[in-house]
Amino acid sequence: MSAIRRRGLMLVLSSPSGAGKTTLSRRLLEADTGILMSISATTRPKRPNEVEGRDYLFVSTERFAEMMHHNEFLEHADVFDHRYGTPAAPVKQAIAQGRDVLFDIDWQGTQQLKERAREDLVSVFLLPPSHEELERRLKARAQDSDDVVSRRMAKAASEISHWPEYDYVVVNDDVDRAHAKILAILEAERARRTRLVGVGEFVAQLTR
Amino acid sequence: MSAIRRRGLMLVLSSPSGAGKTTLSRRLLEADTGILMSISATTRPKRPNEVEGRDYLFVSTERFAEMMHHNEFLEHADVFDHRYGTPAAPVKQAIAQGRDVLFDIDWQGTQQLKERAREDLVSVFLLPPSHEELERRLKARAQDSDDVVSRRMAKAASEISHWPEYDYVVVNDDVDRAHAKILAILEAERARRTRLVGVGEFVAQLTR
Numbered sequence: 001m002s003a004i005r006r007r008g009l010m011l012v013l014s015s016p017s018g019a020g021k022t023t024l025s026r027r028l029l030e031a032d033t034g035i036l037m038s039i040s041a042t043t044r045p046k047r048p049n050e051v052e053g054r055d056y057l058f059v060s061t062e063r064f065a066e067m068m069h070h071n072e073f074l075e076h077a078d079v080f081d082h083r084y085g086t087p088a089a090p091v092k093q094a095i096a097q098g099r100d101v102l103f104d105i106d107w108q109g110t111q112q113l114k115e116r117a118r119e120d121l122v123s124v125f126l127l128p129p130s131h132e133e134l135e136r137r138l139k140a141r142a143q144d145s146d147d148v149v150s151r152r153m154a155k156a157a158s159e160i161s162h163w164p165e166y167d168y169v170v171v172n173d174d175v176d177r178a179h180a181k182i183l184a185i186l187e188a189e190r191a192r193r194t195r196l197v198g199v200g201e202f203v204a205q206l207t208r
Numbered sequence: 209m210s211a212i213r214r215r216g217l218m219l220v221l222s223s224p225s226g227a228g229k230t231t232l233s234r235r236l237l238e239a240d241t242g243i244l245m246s247i248s249a250t251t252r253p254k255r256p257n258e259v260e261g262r263d264y265l266f267v268s269t270e271r272f273a274e275m276m277h278h279n280e281f282l283e284h285a286d287v288f289d290h291r292y293g294t295p296a297a298p299v300k301q302a303i304a305q306g307r308d309v310l311f312d313i314d315w316q317g318t319q320q321l322k323e324r325a326r327e328d329l330v331s332v333f334l335l336p337p338s339h340e341e342l343e344r345r346l347k348a349r350a351q352d353s354d355d356v357v358s359r360r361m362a363k364a365a366s367e368i369s370h371w372p373e374y375d376y377v378v379v380n381d382d383v384d385r386a387h388a389k390i391l392a393i394l395e396a397e398r399a400r401r402t403r404l405v406g407v408g409e410f411v412a413q414l415t416r
Contacts, residue, residue: 004379125401131414157415168399169407171212181399188396191376191389193333199377206339207365 002205005197008095009189010117011035012103012110012166013182015126016156018137020172024126025104027179033186035100038091041067044082057087075105075112088116095120100186107162122189124182125166129173210409216303217397218325219243220311220318220374221390223334224364226345228380232334233312235387241394243308246299249275252290265295283313283320296324303328308394315370330397332390333374337381 013028015021029037041057043064052058059067064083067073076085086103094101103113113121128134138152163169168185172178189195221236223229237245249265251272260266267275272291275281284293294311302309311321321329336342346360371377376393380386397403 004377124399127407127411128414131416134414153415160411160415163407163411164401166401168396169212169401169404170399171410181395184392184395185399187389187392188376191332191378191393193372193374193377196377199335199371202379203335203368203371206336206342207361207368208339 002198002201004199004202006098006190006195007120007197008097008099008101009122009186009195010038010091010095010101010103010113010120011186011189012105012113012121012123013126014106014110014123014159014162014166015172016128016134016159017152018134018156019126019128020137020175020178021104021126023175024172024178024182025102027175028102028182028186031179031183033100033183035102035186036094038086038101038103040084040086041073042082042084044084074116075109077106077108086113100190106159107165110162110165119194122168122185123166124168124170124185125163126178127160127163127169127171129171210406210413212407212410213405214306214398214403215328215405216305216307216309217330217394217403218246218299218303218309218311218321218328219394219397220313220321220329220331221334222314222318222331222367222370222374223380224336224342224367225360226342226364227334227336228345228383228386229312229334231383232380232386232390233310235383236310236390236394239387239391241308241391243310243394244302246294246309246311248292248294249281250290250292252292282324283317285314285316294321308398314367315373318370318373327402330376330393331374332376332378332393333371334386335368335371335377335379337379 013021013025028035039057041059041064043059043061046052046058050056067085068076072087073085074088074091076083091101110123128137134156135153138156139149170178170181221229221233236243247265249267249272251267251269254260254266258264275293276284280295281293282296282299284291299309318331336345342364343361346364347357378386378389
């Protein structure tokens with residue numbers, strides 16, 4: 001009997017810093033879902049604890065420019081003096097094989113993904129539970145000046161203003177609950193009709 | 209702090225008979241999700257084991273016609289000599305209060321709901337796992353003639369042909385797994401941005 005298969009999906013988690021995105025991404029990767037983390041290419045130098053191909057693909061400025069020229073990125077951004085981009089080929093291959101890919105990118109990257117792969121994209125915006133909690137998390141170190149914290153808060157506010165561009169909104173008031181919601185979104189989106197392949201053949205055999 | 213609320217949603221489960229819809233609807237109602245079963249009005253006489261207002265709203269033919277005339281149904285259908293319809297008012301009230309409502313209706317009812325309440329609708333089509341299993345389930349009684357089973361199979365085939373009109377497709381190859389998928393769809397759809405109310409105010413307070 002011919003089976004129903006599915007295309008993979010691209011799951012984007014975006015949030016201001018201080019909303020618990022890193023923790024929730026890690027939880028999702030550790031859960032038994034088979035989702036893969038997208039690996040970005042970057043021109044930034046490798047740090048001692050980083051592993052080529054696990055943390056990033058470390059490429060030269062020339063190679064990065066060449067990849068851009070050949071339209072090889074799903075999305076890319078410049079952050080300070082360095083460039084970051086998501087190579088399209090491994091993501092497309094994973095999706096075609098029914099594997100899901102997780103992206104930890106900001107609203108600008110999400111917009112670019114939307115333009116390139118609307119059908120495969122599932123976007124989730126994480127919100128911190130309260131102003132007090134956001135401020136607490138942004139005060140990473142005791143010696144941070146009020147000025148530094150204010151600047152971080154302004155940056156968070158700017159990122160947060162893009163929540164209306166996302167498919168789902170999850171408030172991270174409890175990390176277990178937020179994790180369960182993200183898992184439910186992943187499981188539900190896997191059953192979305194538009195992602196399924198071979199339903200027509202399956203149904204033809206059902207009712208032959 | 210102002211909280212994020214949400215509109216309820218209308219969850220439709222459709223399937224051919226023999227796909228386990230009744231079992232899965234019951235499982236969903238018994239799970240701790242707070243979802244309510246939609247109660248239809250019908251002109252058919254009450255059976256001894258049925259309770260007014262729990263199983264159906266039993267109404268006269270005249271009253272039914274009047275309700276139709278006043279456009280009080282979300283969907284309605286004639287089955288043999290009787291009429292069935294979903295009164296809109298209790299559903300709209302539940303949705304506005306953030307309660308979800310479950311509908312056990314066929315593709316024609318689903319189409320009507322779509323026209324009346326597209327934004328609130330989440331539709332799931334259940335498929336049986338195989339031709340053999342479908343046939344086995346349609347042979348409800350040992351004394352059924354081949355002819356009766358053939359007619360049921362033709363009816364199932366006709367219903368199944370409408371799967372492309374649904375948001376989600378779930379194959380009921382294992383009742384626990386299918387139940388878990390329906391729960392995930394419900395939980396995910398509850399976090400859909402377009403259903404949330406008060407996010408703007410919440411975000412304004414976050415970043416004040």
